[in-house]
Amino acid sequence: MRRVPPALAVILVIVALAVTWELVKLIFNLDKRTLPHLWEIAAAFAEPSRRNGPPLINVLIEAALYTLRGALLGFFIGAALGFVLGTLFAHFPLLERSLVPYVVASQTVPILAIAPMVVIWLRGSWWSVPVIAAYLTFFPVTINTLRGMRSPDPRAVELMRSYAASTWQTLWKLRFPSALPAIFTALKIAATSSVVGAIIAELPSGIQQGLGGAILNFNQYYITGPERLWAAIAMAALVGILLFVTVSAVERIVLRNIVRSA
């Protein structure tokens, strides 16, 4: 079979999704409130968000940039925390055995329950946004760093031992490079969940400027303009995709020389 160019594949999938959307709407005879037409959502971007206001797309881009800032900061804090925790766990089995259960438990608590408390602890400051985003991102990075740091061939570890390499040298010259593929997998998951975390965090914080605020606001006016909420959701998805694609691009550059033969 001939290979389909990736760009074409992406377009094909989008077209297929759009056709499915409109078919579902047609077959089940759904009204505008249940499922607006795609072109109605697209048109909403250009229309003013409120009377005499700027076009919706300007408002949403501004909101997206605001949310992106919190999500990015949360992503970096969570990734750094996850990396440090994963590295510590990989080197100290006692620490791993005593702390990993709590790390896992932290993720079983619904973020919706935690978010209001974080907001209260941080006295409603903007910092609750990156903190909650970090809360969602540190977990996959911790687990995959731990797994990746333990992944080297035992003979490679013996080789380092035969050179009388220090723990630190073994970490940077062997364990860290071996862990990179697993770490990047986690970073891709963390990239999308950091946006979710930032949006959720904006709600109890009463932050209006972000996508969370926009979603809440358009939710209230859903009856009169459902396509505006759909537009806000599309923008939120776009931010998540943007972060994901960025991490993937960095991954491709960093891992360009690594070809896994196994």
Next chain:
Amino acid sequence: MQPVVSLKNVNKIFGPASRPTTVALKDINLEIGPREFVSLIGPSGCGKSTLLRTIGDLIEASSGEVTVNGKSAHQARINREYGMVFQAPVLFEWRTVLKNVELPLEIMGVPKAERTQRGRAMLKLVELQNFERHYPWQLSGGMQQRVAIARALAFRPELLLMDEPFGALDEITRERMNAELLRIWQETQTTVVFVTHSIPEAVFLSTRVVVMSARPGRISDIIPIDLPYPRNVETREHPRFFELVTIVREALRKGEEMRES
């Protein structure tokens, strides 16, 4: 002359002291002199790899004395007195061939310029000077193993420990690598301890072949190899070569029979 490797009454027992499960090595006594090429041969489970790892302080002996250049095996490892080659090349796939050879030098804190120079010289020694920018996956199995040998020799250790280094290669590549290793051994004047389960390989390469038998792992015979140098393709067709192969084979069989009786 001081031996490079000296083993006195070495025992290795796996499992807890209260309930020993396997006697991997029993009463091993062996001295290996400078510039010797000693092969350890025996059936699987005879402890030949364990013995090699004990010399390299990758495993600690349960009792007895292991010394390398007159020091404890542990001190010798800390002093970086031996290079190690495994059955698999164990190259770091994110490093180029040259960077792989430089790895031990990097760990030892050798300055960059000297590292590169030494790395290149080693690649020339194994005849891979045109591949320094390649990545491991771009090389064949035999070439990868040559990189591993270059890496082991990069810091000029006096002792080279090799654990079935050509075990994963096909017969033709293996014979070529044997000749290559012999040339490198003579050029570098290193002492080699070589684990194998191929009789012709052991006879072709060694100054002495140490025959081991299993359960418990022990030395059952030591056979000096008096084949003349230089050894090459013709050596393998020499009548004395076949005689020695037979002697080693019989020694291996006798070791097995001793266990059964």
